[in-house]
Each structure stands twice: as structure tokens, then as C-alpha cells.
Amino acid sequence: MAEVLEEHGTDRWNFSHLPEVVVFAESRDDVVAVMKFANERGIPVTTRGAGVGYVGGCVPVEGGIALSVVRMNSVVEIMPEDGVVVTQPGVILRDLQVAVSELGWYYPPDPASLNECSIGGNLATNAGGPRCLKYGVTKNYVLGLEVVLASGEILHVGGRCHKNKTGFDLLHLFVGSEGMLGVITEATLRIIPHPQTRAMLTATFPEFVDAAGAVQAILNSGHLPSALEITDEFTLKAARAYLGEGSLRPGKAHLIVEIDGRAKAVASELKELEEVLNFFLALSSEFHGAPGAAHAPGAQR
Ligand SMILES: Cc1cc2nc3c(=O)[nH]c(=O)nc-3n(C[C@H](O)[C@H](O)[C@H](O)COP(=O)(O)OP(=O)(O)OC[C@H]3O[C@@H](n4cnc5c(N)ncnc54)[C@H](O)[C@@H]3O)c2cc1C
Numbered sequence: 001m002a003e004v005l006e007e008h009g010t011d012r013w014n015f016s017h018l019p020e021v022v023v024f025a026e027s028r029d030d031v032v033a034v035m036k037f038a039n040e041r042g043i044p045v046t047t048r049g050a051g052v053g054y055v056g057g058c059v060p061v062e063g064g065i066a067l068s069v070v071r072m073n074s075v076v077e078i079m080p081e082d083g084v085v086v087t088q089p090g091v092i093l094r095d096l097q098v099a100v101s102e103l104g105w106y107y108p109p110d111p112a113s114l115n116e117c118s119i120g121g122n123l124a125t126n127a128g129g130p131r132c133l134k135y136g137v138t139k140n141y142v143l144g145l146e147v148v149l150a151s152g153e154i155l156h157v158g159g160r161c162h163k164n165k166t167g168f169d170l171l172h173l174f175v176g177s178e179g180m181l182g183v184i185t186e187a188t189l190r191i192i193p194h195p196q197t198r199a200m201l202t203a204t205f206p207e208f209v210d211a212a213g214a215v216q217a218i219l220n221s222g223h224l225p226s227a228l229e230i231t232d233e234f235t236l237k238a239a240r241a242y243l244g245e246g247s248l249r250p251g252k253a254h255l256i257v258e259i260d261g262r263a264k265a266v267a268s269e270l271k272e273l274e275e276v277l278n279f280f281l282a283l284s285s286e287f288h289g290a291p292g293a294a295h296a297p298g299a300q301r
Contacts, residue, residue, distance in 0.1 A: 008048060008066040013056045019046065019066035026071045028148065028185040034067055035183065036152035045150075047179040049089065049121030052113050057125065057178045067183065069120050075099050076186065084143060084160050086188050089120025106194040108135035120184050126176030130227040130258075139175040144188035147174055147181070160188045195260035198226070199270055200288040203277045204251025208232050211253035214280035218257065221276060223269065227258040251283045 010016035025031045038045045044064030051058055060066050073090035080103050087096055093114040100107050111117060111127035121127070123145070128137040144158035158164060158171035174181055205211040211230050218225065231239070231254040240248055248254065255277070259269055270287060 005066075008051070008068065009059065011051045011053045011056060011058050013054055013059070015056045015059055017059055017061050017063065019060040020063050022066045022068060024068050024071050028072075028146065028154070031067070031069070031148045031183050031185055032152045032154065034065060035148055035150055038065055039151055045183075047120070047124070047183050049118035049124070050092065050116050052116045053121060053125060058121075069183070069185075070118065072120075072185065078103060078105070078191075080105050080191070082160060083162060083191055084188055085191050086160075086186065087119050088186060089118060089123070089184050091119045093117050093119060093122060100191050101194050104194050105191040107141065107189060107191050109138045109141055119187060119189075123175055123184050123187055124177060124179050130229055133228055134224050134226045134260075139172055141190045142171060142175050142187060143190055145171060145174055145184055146186035147184055149182045154185075155182065158188070162190060195226075195262075197263045197266050198258065198260040199266050200259075201257045201270060201273055201277070202286050202288065203255050203257075203282040204249045205253040205255065206251060206281055206283060208253040210280045210282075211255045214255060214277055214282070217276050217280065218273065221272075223259070223273060223276075225257050225273075226260045227256065229256040230254070231256075249283065 004022050005018045008022045009018040023034050025034065035045065044060065044062035045067050046058060046060035046064070048058040048066050048068045050070065070090040072088040074088050075091055075096060076086040076088065078085045078100055085096065085100055085107065093110065096119060097107050097114060108131055109122060109127055109129060110131060111122065111129040117127070122138050123142060126137055126139050142158065143160050143162065143164065144156065147155045147157065149155055157174060174184065215228060215230060218228065233252040236248060236252070236254055257273055259266055
């Protein structure tokens, strides 16, 4: 019992405050009942997904009820014909991505914690991640939400239509609202065709300014990588200390360029990108992944 309270009193941040009680909702009706009960008695409720946030959003700072939705973990419907997936909030992101990729479809948002984080948490934090350069963040994939308000009332916002452009945008008021406006109990999300293949190019540079120049040149020359991550000298030093001196090639800056698309296009784009990196004095560059390989359903990373 004490361990359950403790576990639900913190997230990946180092601040903790215990709830009085933890409720594991198994359905929307459970959420409605909890919210009505708490509202009538003035009891604080803090909604919790997987608890891997870094800013204490699911920490019950006022005590009261920690409302966990991890047991609401079913993918309700995958409909490639409509380009949508309907899901409960407790589904782990990786499980959703694998389920849609098995049908050749893709749900791109990934806040670098896909093995652990929940869809509800992603929605409530408008989670981003490395691939937002090309694919945007969670809010770009939300079509409709079912939300239980503090009073226990059920609200439906948005729908399942991709081009839903009229009226007040109440949907996006809830995305990124950190659980403060209601509990998300179901979400209708946009999915897109899965890229056939994915490949990565990494390089080290003499100075940070060279790597930064390469980043701008990549974009200026019309490439839109799925991810583009630059690492400075300070961070490289920490990585070498952790992984061992020989783990990363010499250089004061490091660049990761990830691209995806059709196999032939990816293969030729990699060559063009390597030329850009060499122009900016790359000390070393390496290919990762197999640009010729077709997309393997379920193989996400
Ligand atoms: C290694 C690592 C890397 C990360 N990198 C990134 C990154 O690049 N970008 C990024 O954005 N985040 C990043 N994060 C943070 C984390 O992945 C996201 O915040 C994620 O969305 C949290 O999901 P969760 O299910 O753990 O939510 P929780 O931590 O449980 O909750 C987060 C917030 O959402 C609310 N909430 C949860 N479920 C619901 C619901 N059903 N209805 C209403 N409100 C709800 C909670 O009250 C809380 O305010 C990273 C985390 C880790 C561990």
C-alpha cells in the first residue's frame, strides 16, 4: 500500500508528494464516478499516465486522489481507410505505433520515451521529440477527444475528420493542458502511411560552428530530415566519460541526421547529405541503417 502511494507521488523529476489514495480507473464510467465524488467533496484529483514526465505534472501536490488511467489500455479501432486510430489513454505509445505499423501505417510523435509513456500523457503534455522537425508534435495528430470534466460531465471535442476547420478549436485547448481541464478518456488520432525505410548519418566536426553551418546548409539545400540533432563539446565530454573515450570519434561537435522515405530516394539523399557534411569539414561520417531495406512492420527503431 505504502509503495503504491509512493510510486504515484512522483515522476522522473525528483519532487514528490504523496496522494491520500490511488484510484485505477478501468473505464470512462470509473473516471466519471471519481470526478463526481471528488467534485462534490472538494477533493483534489491529479491524473496520471505512465508517470515518466520530467516536470512533475502528475505529482499530486495537493494530495487527494491520484487517478491512474494505465488500465484503460485498449486500442479501440485502427481504420487505415479513414487514416485514424482510436485509443484509450493508458495505451503505451510503442504498442500503438507497432499496432498501426503492422498495417503499414505510422503514428509519428515520439517524445524519446515511447517504450514507457502513455498516449494520454503525450496528449496532456503535447509531447514533442526528435522527429518533430519533419512530423510536428502530438497536437498535429489529434482529431478528436473524449474528456471527462471536473464535474463528471463528458465532453466530445473535434471528431474524426482530417479537414475539420470550422468553429472554435476547443480540441487544442485540451492538448497540452497537463490534465488541468479534464481527464482524456479516448482519443481519435491521425495516422499516415509508414515510410518505406529509414537511415541515419552521423558525423563529428572540429568545432560547433562547423556542425551548425552543416545544419543550416542541409535545410537550405532542400532536405527535410526526420531528425537532426546537434551535440556540443560539453555534452560530448559527458558522453565520452560515460561510454569510454574511444566510443565517439574525435571532434568537438557531433551531428545526427535521420532521413526516411522510399528506399531509392533515401539512398541517393544520403549521398547528397554526405557531400554537405564534408563541405563543412566533417572529420568523420558514418551511415547507420540500411537504406535499401523495405520497411519491416513493427520494426520502429
Ligand atoms: C528519456 C526521456 C526523454 C524524454 N524526452 C522528451 C521529449 O523529447 N519531448 C517531450 O515532450 N517529452 C519528453 N519526455 C517527457 C515524457 O516522455 C512526456 O512528458 C510524456 O508525454 C509523459 O507521458 P506519461 O504517460 O508518462 O505522462 P505522466 O507523466 O503520467 O503525466 C504527464 C501530464 O499529463 C497529465 N495526464 C496524463 N494522462 C492524462 C489523461 N488521460 N488526461 C488528462 N491528463 C493526463 C498528467 O496529469 C500530467 O500533467 C521524456 C521523458 C523521458 C523519460
